[in-house]
Amino acid sequence: MNVEAAPPALNARDYKSDVKPVWCPGCGDYSVLSSVTKALAELALPPEDVAVISGIGCSSRIPAYLNTYGFHGVHGRATALATGLKLSRPDLTVLITGGDGDGFSIGGNHFLHACRRNVDMTYIVMDNRVYGMTKGQPSPTTEPDWDSALAPGGTGLRPFNPLVIALASGANFIARTFAGDPNGTARVIAQAIKHPGFSFIEVLSPCITFRPDQREWKTKAHAAPVDATEDIGRAAKRLMTDDGFTTGILYIGDREPFALDDSIVAKGPADIETQFLV
């Protein structure tokens, strides 16, 4: 599917800052950074009209590597910060970037409610099924039998399924991509940005240092044999047979994005709070 856009005024590299990434060479996050810049360039979005919000972790460093506006926020609170920003500055294109630990463990609750609230922003989670920055602890998406020095024999816990949670909680655009396909990921990011409401993209992004086994993901990731569906039931059915490596856009919904009521003049925090009730 083509993403309709004017020819880019800037090249992808123009969206990068002078700060050089410190990720391990071979890390999937480099590809995701490249995909984000390609998507922004293809959509011809001026850097000053974009804000990238993150939490804590390797992948949450992305705002520093971009010359858009950015906020390297509190652990797990990126979706909450981004929600506040988007509601107060609806003119901005707001992206949220982070990892599986930040988004699904520390920020798990915020994730659910960001999906429910359906504010118009795009959440890109670089899922490597491990806490890389703190040297290899199992995360919510880690396989139960992943044996490591920090979790001998594995955690035995059922992994968190981000796509199932996103669908059940109301996200309006749900996709999974693989960092080994940066151009395919860029295409999906561009589509997610253009789609109104809360868009969620899980990017399988290998951690080659603490999960060298994930180098094999390039042979496991496979494109979905079907196009995205607008039918939530059909999307749920597809997830029942998902092996965790199916890539592509799963679901495109048509829920009206949440926005503040401009007609209400807030006289204090209580008036503002009433608008956030869902």
Place this chain on the structure above:
Amino acid sequence: MSTTIETIEELLAHVQVMEREAYECYLDLAEQMEVHNNHEVAELFNKLAEDEKKHLSYVEKRVGDSDIPHIAPWDLKNFDDSGVNMAGAREVHYMMVPYHALKLALRAEEKAVAFFAGVVSSSNNQDVRKLAAEFEKEEQHHIELINEWLGKVVRPEDDWAEDPDPPVQPT
């Protein structure tokens, strides 16, 4: 998606995007190596980026004022099953040596040859086939140069990735 290219403009648009992709990819890889103090490989990737920049300038000059179509990187056509991404760009390591970098560059050139060969064999436009054949010949020459270069660098030992001071993993 159609897998033929039928106009000179479309072919030039593809070449422009491919050269830019290669240039930016090598620059990224050079930066990664610089950050990880692998200066020898960083220098090599920078040199490859410089070469790609020259090719990009050449193509842009050739495009001139022509009205070429805009092609997003994800809409590049390909004529084999290797996809639209640059070959092997994510298969780098902080302890890699020039041999690995040249092997990566070799795969990228081979992919380019496969692209132009695909255009030559599938296009119905004689002018497109002729220009694609020119580009293919040029990429073949790059392959020869890289193979020559590979003959001059040291082949890595089997334990090249063994780090005496690895990332700390509590035991």
